Amino acid sequence: MSIEDEKIVMPGDKIGIIEQYLPGDGTFDDNGDIKSAVLGNVKINQKKKVISVVSDAKPALLKVGDIVYGQITDIKPQRANVKIDCMKDNGRPLALPYMGAIHISQAKKDYLEKLSDAFRIGDIVQAKVVKITGDNVDLGTVDEDCGVLKAMCTRCRDYMHTTQKENELQCNTCNKKERRKVSKNYVND
Ligand SMILES: [Zn+2]
Incomplete structure (x- = not known):
């Protein structure tokens, strides 16, 4: 199975397997299946073999200078x-x-x-x-x-x-x- 980078996924959607990627932020390992924990866009780091889901609706964090x-x-x-x-x-x-x-x-x-x-x-x-x-x-x-x-x-x-x-x-x-x-x-x- 392979999933496209930037694909929009829902919480619980299967986005990969642990033989393929390391589960990153916004994901969890469900008996070897990597599933999305949030509504967001899939981000695949091919170099590090990490798959994450980034929620654009994520609330803003303050930083110095804001x-x-x-x-x-x-x-x-x-x-x-x-x-x-x-x-x-x-x-x-x-x-x-x-x-x-x-x-x-x-x-x-x-x-x-x-x-x-x-x-x-x-x-x-x-x-x-x-x-x-x-x-x-x-x-x-x-x-x-x-x-x-x-x-x-x-x-x-x-x-x-x-x-x-x-x-x-x-x-x-x-x-x-x-x-x-x-x-x-x-x-x-
Ligand atoms: Zn007055």
Whole structure:
């Protein structure tokens, strides 16, 4: 039996036998038959005699340098916690419900006395992945396109707009001014 490279297979489909190939990622050995464990494309490495199945629908894994969107869930003295929603340039869902954190030193270029001058709970942010340790993702918002994209007034919960002043937002309703690390992509509406 031989199977074509790139052929789309379903979980449980027989794609080879162990006399022919070593079972690779996305496959399992079923009494000498190599079967697919996932829905995906067959990949055959003829040199190493390994057959694998690669799922294109596989969720995206974050890596250092990726730009993500998320929401601030908590502000601690040293770090702001972020629920990471998605990657900026990749529509695929993320592999894990990643939690990120922005350390106070990674929030903006110049010295920041307190993190609440950069973020508040509920803010939508754009951030860059600076370090990954297991499921923990360290984020940074130093770049000018990173920072708060959308924020609500802490007094009346209406949305805020940018002002003439850098890193300042003003409430659309009650005119309260608040400080944030504002992204140059902030959404005014
Ligand atoms: Zn307000």
